[in-house]
Amino acid sequence: xxxxxxxxxxxxxxxxxxxxxxxDVIKKENCSKKSNSTLLFRGxxxxxxxxxxxxxxxxxxxxxxxxxxRDAFSKYAYFLEEDxxxxxxxxxxxxxxLPTRLLDITLNPYVALYFACIEEKHKDNNGEFFVINASKxxxxxxxxxxxxxxxxxxxxxxxxxxxxxxxxxEELTEKLNDEFNSKMEYKMRxxxxxxxEEAVKDLMSLINKERSSCSNSYYVKNINKDLNGGICxxxxxxxxxxKAQSGGFLLFGARDYRSSKEHKCRRVDIKLYEIKNTVKxxxxxxxxSMNITKSTLFPEMQELIExxxxxxxxxxxxxxxxxxxxxxxxxIMPIKNKTEQHVS
Numbered sequence: 352x353x354x355x356x357x358x359x360x361x362x363x364x365x366x367x368x369x370x371x372x373x374x375d376v377i378k379k380e381n382c383s384k385k386s387n388s389t390l391l392f393r394g395x396x397x398x399x400x401x402x403x404x405x406x407x408x409x410x411x412x413x414x415x416x417x418x419x420x421r422d423a424f425s426k427y428a429y430f431l432e433e434d435x436x437x438x439x440x441x442x443x444x445x446x447x448x449l450p451t452r453l454l455d456i457t458l459n460p461y462v463a464l465y466f467a468c469i470e471e472k473h474k475d476n477n478g479e480f481f482v483i484n485a486s487k488x489x490x491x492x493x494x495x496x497x498x499x500x501x502x503x504x505x506x507x508x509x510x511x512x513x514x515x516x517x518x519x520x521e522e523l524t525e526k527l528n529d530e531f532n533s534k535m536e537y538k539m540r541x542x543x544x545x546x547x548e549e550a551v552k553d554l555m556s557l558i559n560k561e562r563s564s565c566s567n568s569y570y571v572k573n574i575n576k577d578l579n580g581g582i583c584x585x586x587x588x589x590x591x592x593x594k595a596q597s598g599g600f601l602l603f604g605a606r607d608y609r610s611s612k613e614h615k616c617r618r619v620d621i622k623l624y625e626i627k628n629t630v631k632x633x634x635x636x637x638x639x640s641m642n643i644t645k646s647t648l649f650p651e652m653q654e655l656i657e658x659x660x661x662x663x664x665x666x667x668x669x670x671x672x673x674x675x676x677x678x679x680x681x682x683i684m685p686i687k688n689k690t691e692q693h694v695s
Contacts, residue, residue, distance in 0.1 A: 358402055361621045367480065368627045370637040376624060377460050380482050391456045391483040391583065391599055394467030397476035402621075404603055405450040412450045413507070420503045423449060436561045438491055438500035439587065442600070446592060452503060452603045456483060456583070459597040462648060465638050468631040469645075478626035485583040486618040488599070494562070496584055499602045501557040509550045510605055578604040583619055591650045 367373050384390055393402075406412050412419070423444055424431060434440040445451045457463050460482075467478030489496050502510060581603040588594045601619070626634065638644070646658040 358621075358623065361402070361481075361623050363623045363625075366477070366625045366627055368630055370630075370634060373460075373464060373480075373626075373634070376482075380484075380622075384484055385486070387486065389458075389485045389488050389583075390460075391458055391485060391488075392460045392463035393454070393456045393481040393483065394463035394465065395479040395481075396467060396470050396473040398479060402454070402481070404452050404454045404601075406452050407603070409450070415507070416452075416503055417506050419449060420444070420451075436491070436497060436500065437504060437557070438496050438584070438602075439589075441500055441503060442586065442593075443590075446590065452499070454581075454601040454603065455596075456481075456599045456601055457597050458599060461638060461641060461643050462596050464626070464634060465643050465648065467626045468634045468638075474631060475628055477628050478631060480624045480626055482622040482624070483583070483601075484620045484622075488583045488585050489602075491584060491587050493584075494558075495582065496602065497558045497562060498554065498578060499582060499604050501554055502578065502605055504557050505550065505553060509546075509553060580604050581619070592648070595648050595650050 364376075367376060380390060401407075406416060420441070424440070431440050431443065434443065441451045441453055445453050445455075460480075463480055467480045581601050584600045584602045586593050586598045586600060592598070644658065
């Protein structure tokens with residue numbers, strides 16, 4: 352196993368150069384996984400700095416997460432009114448391009464391979480194929496999923512001062528433990544403790560609005576520990592795209608993910624394979640023979656029409672070039688004189 356310099360805590364296994372090699376990898380991963388774990392997958396057509404959701408890739412998004420979500424709720428209430436939970440709404444908003452704390456994954460390795468190979472502009476980049484071994488996949492209706500999803504509704508100050516554990520905190524504590532060979536106890540100042548109590552209270556209020564059951568005391572008691580990571584969540588098959596893509600999600604919590612390349616997901620081990628850029632086109636041809644194409648993975652009418660257009664499109668005709676001579680004032684004057692005579 353090679354050390355991976357691109358992502359912390361993600362094992363880089365090697366390159367995949369043929370479709371047969373890809374199929375062998377899938378067989379090997381399925382054989383080596385534990386019986387009680389689930390394999391999920393993600394494909395990226397190039398390397399990105401971090402394996403994190405779109406929300407955490409821009410400071411403006413991070414600082415205004417609740418504003419973005421509430422704007423969407425306000426302007427498109429009719430579109431979201433059937434959603435029973437905040438998680439359901441985040442899935443739908445992600446579907447239409449809003450940056451969220453969700454990272455798309457799939458149960459189908461061939462779907463992930465498709466996303467590792469698409470887009471002409473990235474044809475010179477190696478694709479990335481992630482194998483995600485999850486010891487637990489949470490149901491969309493799980494209490495912990497509600498806690499994670501409703502972080503999107505809290506303002507930034509509440510999240511940062513009340514719920515986020517600094518990313519360096521654990522590393523610093525480990526270092527001090529090693530140096531002094533003793534456990535370090537972190538004591539909150541009174542104002543920090545009050546802020547956390549307010550954040551927990553607001554979060555519980557949001558959760559109780561969408562759940563009839565009483566609060567889960569374990570998660571409330573361990574809120575800092577449980578919210579500062581990421582969890583694997585299955586998807587409700589409630590729209591054609593999720594069904595076609597066998598979709599699921601990594602749902603990220605309250606941690607500041609920008610400060611580390613470590614994925615920080617709980618109960619999840621991740622491996623990385625690279626898809627050679629020279630075989631991307633061949634891979635897509637193989638996937639097409641399996642009916643894994645843009646129109647089948649994005650079954651909206653617009654995508655179907657685009658595929659039909661591409662099927663019958665020929666090379667664009669070269670426009671006919673017509674030469675024009677420069678018009679002189681002497682050419683215009685006779686016209687002007689004739690017009691004046693006609694008017695008179």
